[in-house]
């Protein structure tokens with residue numbers, strides 16, 4: 001139901017060798033109820049499914065890992081990416097009340113802003129959320145499928161905006177779109 005965005009999310013190039021995928025936290029505080037609209041590509045239509053939408057109950061979006069903030073500028077305003085050690089980048093789209101500055105170093109869990117419906121580079125949003133995206137440092141889309149984030153293992157479905165989230169602590173499986181409680 002939620003996002004659909006753009007080929008514009010490609011983020012600027014930076015060359016770097018890519019280290020093994022890092023241990024990420026979910027981009028919000030653990031221990032709360034969250035709705036996810038599922039795993040999809042940045043434009044919600046074609047390409048690598050490198051994004052997943054989250055609507056945490058507290059509406060507060062946080063850095064998934066320490067790194068350097070880059071505010072990406074579009075005609076409609078700014079959105080947030082973070083470059084991490086080892087040549088990885090995460091993106092946080094649709095945020096309102098962006099609470100970080102360009103070039104700022106943040107630790108994991110730092111508040112970036114609030115979930116929202118902002119469309120700085122276009123796209124659509126039908127409910128406040130963060131469109132959370134994975135890239136390599138060179139801007140290549142990195143699949144969400146097969147990744148473990150915040151103690152949950154994510155598997156993409158065949159269709160856009162589907163998939164599963166498996167809680168590794170007890171193997172409980174949540175079908176996406178759906179709600180889960182994001183405790184570690």
Ligand SMILES: [Zn+2]
Pocket residue numbers: 002003004040051052053130131132
């Ligand atoms: Zn999305």
